[in-house]
Amino acid sequence: MCSLPFLENGMKNNRFVAAVLIPGFLFLILFAVFPVAYGLGISLYDYNPANSQNPFTGLENYRRLIHDEVFWLAVKNTIVYCLAAVTANIVITLFLAEIISVLPSKWMKTMFRTILFIPCIAPMVGTSTVWKYGILGTDGGLLNKIAGLFGIAPKNWFLTTWQMLLLIIVFTLWADIGYNVVLFTAGLEGVPREFDEAAAIDGAGPVKRFLWIKLPLIGRTFAFVAIMTMANYFQMFAQFRVFAANGGRNNTAMVLTNYVFKMSFDSFDMGYASAVAAALFVLVFMVAMAQNKLMRSDWSYE
Template sequence: MEPSTSTDTQRVRNKRPSKLTAFLTSRKIAPYVFVTPFVISFLLLFLYPMIQAFVMSFQQVLPGQTTFIGFDNYERLLNPTFYRALLNTSVYVLFTVLILVAAPVVLAVFLNSKLLKFKNFFRASLFVPALTSVIVAGVIFRMMFGESDSAVANEVLGFFGISPIDWRYGSVSGMFLMVLLASWRWMGVNILYFLAGLQNVSDELYEAADIDGANPIQKFFYVTLPSLKPVVIFVSTISIINGFRMFEESFVFWQANSPGNIGLTVVGYIYQEGISQNDMGFGAAIGVVLMLIIFIVSIIQLKFVGAFKED
């Protein structure tokens, strides 16, 4: 026994070039090595700015003169402009979540159907908007929805005998534009999630439904939808979060200022106050409140759909 053991240890020793590598690749340490890049970038790029922003929200930040002003920034937050921004953002979130969950599910089912011809063409064309720059898309949308009678959207309305609309000046039409741009842009991505989800729905379930005599609509509601529940939760969660942090869709239509603040979002308000008006402390306070709102809404939503339950 003795000699054989010694050759074994020898062989093992030869395979280990250094103690450091051995340490790093040991079972206990390796996981930490792998997560280090993420942890470092999280600490530097997320946690540090977050704490800094939190501190800043209690300050008046001016070049060379930074003073603590207690809750002043938060007190000033209770103003009609902020309420307007919050309202706009909430309405936007509501509509984008409804549209960007319901429509992609239906479209994904169609795209997954064996009966549909030119499937790849439709898949590709629905996905392409996600690849375009929102700035470029915004320019095109702004032209389509111009105020003149000859803008595309007003031409279409004219065809149905409806008089032209000042799209970018009304609060309802303004919201419509933002939701439309977002829906157009993210539809393809969400379809992709649902298509992936559909590949996991077992054929046996459909066969069983067939045997029970279910029609296509019943199959959709009783087989497809329940199977897609995890994807629905995921898509609605990211839609809510993206909705609350929306900025570009408003920016491309109105830049920093929209008439009557119809396009002002919470993030837009941070930009306006913090950067354009040189009031970083106030901007930071808005950011902190927005963070709390997103956190609470997300928790409620996940709780509501039962994402925390162990089943």
């Protein structure tokens, strides 16, 4: 029997790769793929797990979805929130990352990155609660105290409509920018200095150099940050639950994640909640695919 050494090595490698990957795949199937498929299945039933009978209703939950005004409001709010928050996040984090990357000393860079990263470590439920009572609180909240210094009467922010959504966006930016600052700083520091210096010699100012040299060169980092932040923001939940558990005044701060929770655990209507979750899944998937296509870059400066 003849033996081919390269084939034997290949088989060994395959076995090793399989041994490494199979547990990961099993984990993924068990805790990601299966729940998604199970959730899609549930959306076809009038489902309450405590019931002895959960009748199959076909597409009834999806038909209900189409006629549900609160659902469409939640879709609109989710999209507005994501577009505004992700855009603001990227602009602010790029600006901060650029400033940090040009700082002269390493310890200063580390210090600023650490300071900005601290809110990312804290649990969002906790920081949301601190903001709800400490900053936005009607009686004694920081915002109303500052307003008072300028002679402005205290305001109950939880009675507002679009302002509530704006405050949630501000909170999200405070809580979440640190992560993207770190990513962008790493991206900017990876750009070879020669490009920047060449542009400077040609007479380009710092703004032009950033916009036309550095920004295109960190295209891959930019695409990663934009896709991940967008996908992440579509699933933001804690701050909405804390600030506007019932969706705020006239549901102006109701987003899809909170609506899923409300339908599941306030109304115990889990079949319908699964249909809403399926709609959210489709929305995130479509946006991620579109972003991926738009931001694809086929080059490298390396």
